[in-house]
Amino acid sequence: MQPYLLPIGLLTLSNLFMTTAWYWHLKYKGVPIVTVIAISWGLAFFEYCLAVPANRIGSEVYPAAQLKTIQEVITLIVFAGFSTFYLGQPVTWNHGIGFALIAAGAFFIFRG
Template sequence: MPTLFLLIASNCFMTIAWYWHLKGGMSKPLIVVILISWAIALFEYCLAVPANRLGYASGWSGGQLKIAQEVITLVVFGVFMVTVLGEPIGWRHLGAFLCLIGAATFMFAGR
């Protein structure tokens, strides 16, 4: 459970670091956006690295950690896309999510 919590928190920071400037920050100089994004991403790394170490030490494989991270990323980005960027979720987004859920199911099957 700590692994999932840390992965969710790290993905929240990473999504903000990569995409915050698309809404209201487009007028800022690119170098300023890069520096702000790096500062935000530092917190992401401070959460992602322990999440992966804890998960691996708890018996998760590298593949399981990566698939879990991708599913979390899609969910976090979906929420960000709708709430912050004001973009709708379409059938392609849902299809991609279902494919990732399928991948996660295969990775964790029989565990």
């Protein structure tokens, strides 16, 4: 079961770093953009250190389209939590419907 679950775990951790790298600074608009870029690059390094092995390991059990779909679904879930709990911008009904439509697309990617 590890080859199926390990990539999902690594992609989840990777997305935590990625989402933080992209959006943490929205609460700190006074920080100079050059500083924001440097900090975000540092966070992105760890994101890549997790995403690359996740895809390498995951490619043993998932086709590339499924790996990308897993990553996108995880991204939406992580972003929804980050937006709500860190940025204080909760997910609205429209966001939920949009995410549900993306999830419907994911269903067809995994459908035999």
